[in-house]
Amino acid sequence: MSNQHDELDQNEDLENDIDGEEQPELTPEMLESLQLLAEKLIVNWDFEVQSIELIQGGQMALVWKIMTENGPRCLKRMNRPEKKSLFSIHAQDYLAKKGAKVPGIIPTKQGSLYAKQGPFLFVLYDWIEGRQFDITVPEDMEWIMKGLAHYHLDSVGYKPLSGIPIFTKLGRWPNHYVKRCQQMQSWKLLAEKTPEDPFSVEYLKEIDYFIEFGKEVLGKLQESHYPEWVAQCKESPNLCHQDYGTGNTLLSNDEVWVIDLDTTTFDLPIRDLRKMIIPTMGDTGVWNDEVINHMLKGYESVNPLTPEQKKVMMIDMLFPYELHEVVREKYGKKNDVLAEEFTVAVEFERSKVKEINRILSEL
Known part of the structure; x- marks a missing residue:
């Protein structure tokens, strides 16, 4: 496989820093801006939106819960550079289509697995309802x-x-x-x-x-x-x-x-x-x-x-x-x-x- 594509190593320190980031306190102006961003992005997909709820609003991590006529969906901004995001987006699509228990990716109107806004990629997933695990049990x-x-x-x-x-x-x-x-x-x-x-x-x-x-x-x-x-x-x-x-x-x-x-x-x-x-x-x-x-x-x-x-x-x-x-x-x-x-x-x-x-x- 290494002869077919470039092989790149992920910066583990950067990953740890992003994953462990503290979530900033969002002002009303920031919340309004993120609401408008979601509304602007969601037109890339073909369904009627009933409501939009911001679930996570960190410096990099943005997640919204989108209620549609077909149930809830998850809109997420990928918090990695585009090349790294493409690897994981296509991996998740492969897994979901194979029947693995990962949220399926919903294509845009154009059939793409993501929408792009500025330097960021945005992906729409199936929303999974469930509970978190307690590993002390x-x-x-x-x-x-x-x-x-x-x-x-x-x-x-x-x-x-x-x-x-x-x-x-x-x-x-x-x-x-x-x-x-x-x-x-x-x-x-x-x-x-x-x-x-x-x-x-x-x-x-x-x-x-x-x-x-x-x-x-x-x-x-x-x-x-x-x-x-x-x-x-x-x-x-x-x-x-x-x-x-x-x-x-x-x-x-x-x-x-x-x-x-x-x-x-x-x-x-x-x-x-x-x-x-x-x-x-x-x-x-x-x-x-x-x-x-x-x-x-x-x-x-x-x-x-x-x-x-x-x-x-x-x-x-x-x-x-x-x-x-x-x-x-x-x-x-x-x-x-x-x-x-x-x-x-x-x-x-x-x-x-x-x-x-x-x-x-x-x-």
């Missing part, structure tokens, strides 16, 4: 993990149309490890400039170990089944959602619906698993075998993993992602972060490594 956790497995399986076969760049992270994990280690090294310079700051004191005390450990994990990854699995997956890749979780899933009529595919990319399916499992553990501050076993049981009831694939997943989980994220908040995003948060992250990473090494020895 075992039944919900099982549901959501099965939904992820179905998403991965259903996405196999998606091939972007000619001219649409491919977005992929296949084979690029080593680069991501190196980048994070370099960031943690460069942030030492910022910490050294604030020697009175308790966070910086703790950071300088601990971080060299984790930088070196990150490099060790890189070596383990390169010696694992990872390169071979990547080569296999490139022949018939699946999509990773990259932002899968309670905010982007709904339970409707005993089926898991996946929404907001903006950041979807080609990658090994365990990327989404890691992004579900590690934050879930990190939120509690402790590794919990019962939780991870329940998550994997739900996923593997639909899409089983081989022992070698599980080893790759566990090696990836060794990398100090949670620690890096805490430090990025402090030095990358310039937010106030307490030294205690760093200490908790350090303790979690150390305990996590011990438990994962035990699991690896049993595989």
Whole structure:
């Protein structure tokens, strides 16, 4: 596939920043302007509008609920550049037409999957009524993990149309490890400039170990089944959602619906698993075998993993992602972060490594 289209990597830091943006307080003038924008855009589709309700009005994320004679629809401004948006728009259209549980895209009068206004693309979807999941409830956790497995399986076969760049992270994990280690090294310079700051004191005390450990994990990854699995997956890749979780899933009529595919990319399916499992553990501050076993049981009831694939997943989980994220908040995003948060992250990473090494020895 790489010979047919340009392959581009998504800027993960930008994705995280956008996904985590704070919603501004909208003034009456802003609300009126957004109402007029929706009214102007909706004429691109062929139906009678009964009402328009702004659901989300962030700096980038705009979502309206459009009531029509055929029921509710969702009008959304894509919050990615056009090339990235086209990849995900066509991926969602492929999935929906295949019967996967993602909202279908409603074409414009001209038959296009989107309307364009200035530099932005706007897409109209089926509106999915349902409830969000609570992953502290075992039944919900099982549901959501099965939904992820179905998403991965259903996405196999998606091939972007000619001219649409491919977005992929296949084979690029080593680069991501190196980048994070370099960031943690460069942030030492910022910490050294604030020697009175308790966070910086703790950071300088601990971080060299984790930088070196990150490099060790890189070596383990390169010696694992990872390169071979990547080569296999490139022949018939699946999509990773990259932002899968309670905010982007709904339970409707005993089926898991996946929404907001903006950041979807080609990658090994365990990327989404890691992004579900590690934050879930990190939120509690402790590794919990019962939780991870329940998550994997739900996923593997639909899409089983081989022992070698599980080893790759566990090696990836060794990398100090949670620690890096805490430090990025402090030095990358310039937010106030307490030294205690760093200490908790350090303790979690150390305990996590011990438990994962035990699991690896049993595989």
